Amino acid sequence: MEIGRGEEMMKRKKASGILITFSIMFLFWILLSCLFDAFHLLVGIGCSATVALTSHDLLVKGRSKKVLLKSFQLLLYILWEFWQIVLANLDVAYRILHPKMPIDPRVIEFETTLRGDFALVTLANSITLTPGTITILVAPETGKFWVHAIAKKSADSLLVDQTMQRKVADVFMEWKHGVDMT
Amino acid sequence: MVLADAITIVLLGVGLFFLFVGSIGLLRLPDFYTRLHATGKCDTLGAGLTILGLIVHHFFYYPGTILITVKLLFLILFIFVANPTATHAIMRVAYKTGVMPWKLGEERK
Numbered sequence: 578m579e580i581g582r583g584e585e586m587m588k589r590k591k592a593s594g595i596l597i598t599f600s601i602m603f604l605f606w607i608l609l610s611c612l613f614d615a616f617h618l619l620v621g622i623g624c625s626a627t628v629a630l631t632s633h634d635l636l637v638k639g640r641s642k643k644v645l646l647k648s649f650q651l652l653l654y655i656l657w658e659f660w661q662i663v664l665a666n667l668d669v670a671y672r673i674l675h676p677k678m679p680i681d682p683r684v685i686e687f688e689t690t691l692r693g694d695f696a697l698v699t700l701a702n703s704i705t706l707t708p709g710t711i712t713i714l715v716a717p718e719t720g721k722f723w724v725h726a727i728a729k730k731s732a733d734s735l736l737v738d739q740t741m742q743r744k745v746a747d748v749f750m751e752w753k754h755g756v757d758m759t
Numbered sequence: 760m761v762l763a764d765a766i767t768i769v770l771l772g773v774g775l776f777f778l779f780v781g782s783i784g785l786l787r788l789p790d791f792y793t794r795l796h797a798t799g800k801c802d803t804l805g806a807g808l809t810i811l812g813l814i815v816h817h818f819f820y821y822p823g824t825i826l827i828t829v830k831l832l833f834l835i836l837f838i839f840v841a842n843p844t845a846t847h848a849i850m851r852v853a854y855k856t857g858v859m860p861w862k863l864g865e866e867r868k
Binding site: 608609611662663665666669670673674678680682683684701702705706709711712713714723725727 | 776777780783784787788789790792793795796797799800801803804826829830833839840843844846847850851854855860861862
């Protein structure tokens, strides 16, 4: 009986995953095409259904709790991130246009408390977009990052201040996995 | 309309400046990794600001077709997700195949 109920739960989870993916895909289709005749709508339904059936587990995977709160926090984080991107570009532009090119590249490593796929991708992309740092490798099991930094100043912002790691951990609420954040 | 034009011109100008700096960086910087810094970052903001300029222009001159504005917004969103991911992918392959990073004081490669 117990196993049967578990399977039932799994099936329901899978069905809702497919349904959510299908809805998002179809809304996006309508947004992009903006054609409401029968042919285009049917093609849209066919395409959305194919995508939903083949890759629903990519979009809705292991649903976590407090999705709304996390989305809101992610939105705030993205606004902060935009400002960081502007700073990053001014910094890189300064280094490129300066006659002496004040660069001092290095590869740094550090560990984080993040484990979730989405959190790791957010941090990795944020690092790539912000001042003088690009993510080289990520180890999802240990939350370890290898980062190429263009100068000592940009390396220190990840190694010493750790503002970005802390902000991403706050957004996804993944503080503790046996690693101390101080 | 003058205000809208001014905003458009400023956004396009700043966007083109960053794209230009990215290209200069590609030529001036010493090795593979540092060149990716120039292209990966400056192109993202440059393309984003350029499209933002187009959005402002379209919004004020063709208010009837608001959907195109939304499509352009989605373009910015996808560029901001795809560009760092692609940069990271190139960097990762280079690191794994053993391209050594340039260090201060070495010769240009």
